Amino acid sequence: MKDTGKGVRAVLFDVDSTFYSYPLMALILIWKYWPFIPFNAVLMLVRRRLRKMGLQGDFRSKQAEMFSRYLHIPKRWGERYLDYVVYRHWNQNFAHVPPRKGLREFLDFLVENGIAIGIISDYPPEAKVRQLGLWDYPWELMIDCEREGALKPDTHAFEKAIDRLQLPPEKVMYVGDKYRCDVRAPASIGMKTAWLTWRRKSGKGPEPDIYFRNFRDLMIQFKETFGSKNS
Numbered sequence: 001m002k003d004t005g006k007g008v009r010a011v012l013f014d015v016d017s018t019f020y021s022y023p024l025m026a027l028i029l030i031w032k033y034w035p036f037i038p039f040n041a042v043l044m045l046v047r048r049r050l051r052k053m054g055l056q057g058d059f060r061s062k063q064a065e066m067f068s069r070y071l072h073i074p075k076r077w078g079e080r081y082l083d084y085v086v087y088r089h090w091n092q093n094f095a096h097v098p099p100r101k102g103l104r105e106f107l108d109f110l111v112e113n114g115i116a117i118g119i120i121s122d123y124p125p126e127a128k129v130r131q132l133g134l135w136d137y138p139w140e141l142m143i144d145c146e147r148e149g150a151l152k153p154d155t156h157a158f159e160k161a162i163d164r165l166q167l168p169p170e171k172v173m174y175v176g177d178k179y180r181c182d183v184r185a186p187a188s189i190g191m192k193t194a195w196l197t198w199r200r201k202s203g204k205g206p207e208p209d210i211y212f213r214n215f216r217d218l219m220i221q222f223k224e225t226f227g228s229k230n231s
């Protein structure tokens with residue numbers, strides 16, 4: 001057992017690939033949107049570049065500008081495509097995607113123990129959370145990194161969350177599946193982290209406080225590491 005000495009008072013979550021299984025989601029998207037696959041590849045490329053660039057102010061506008069430049073199309077076409085296909089449609093395909101096993105039990109446990117819950121996501125989280133059937137949980141905050149002007153691993157959204165929770169960072173744990181964005185970034189500002197992975201060693205930076213393979217596993221380790229009752 002780790003001697004943290006202090007309880008975790010809030011747990012914040014990544015959404016994509018953390019709340020649901022990505023391969024299943026990808027299959028649904030490929031099935032319904034296969035003609036758009038090349039455009040999606042361009043979008044991923046653009047977002048990878050934007051991640052490296054950090055804070056962009058009007059993120060959506062910058063993303064549309066870069067996306068359109070790659071495709072040699074007017075910016076307004078790119079904007080319209082992203083708005084219609086990515087934000088209105090992709091985000092509306094979660095009704096048939098089940099949340100990961102044990103997630104609800106873990107959320108119930110946190111709520112019952114008076115631990116605040118929240119979300120920090122690179123895509124707008126509201127529609128997904130609603131469709132995954134998780135809307136009724138008492139979310140303390142839901143932060144859309146795009147609206148904040150920078151995708152993870154920029155720490156802007158994490159800092160904003162800490163500020164809004166009015167807690168010291170070591171009392172807040174972030175749960176996610178991508179090492180660079182969900183472990184290294186929040187750990188760099190002193191937050192606790194739990195990494196959803198099959199690995200047992202990060203090998204390239206700070207270790208997460210918890211490695212877990214499923215949410216049942218996370219609940220057991222969370223109790224062991226931080227205690228079920230928090231001081």
Ligand SMILES: [Mg+2]
Nearest residue numbers: 014016017177
């Ligand atoms: Mg993720």
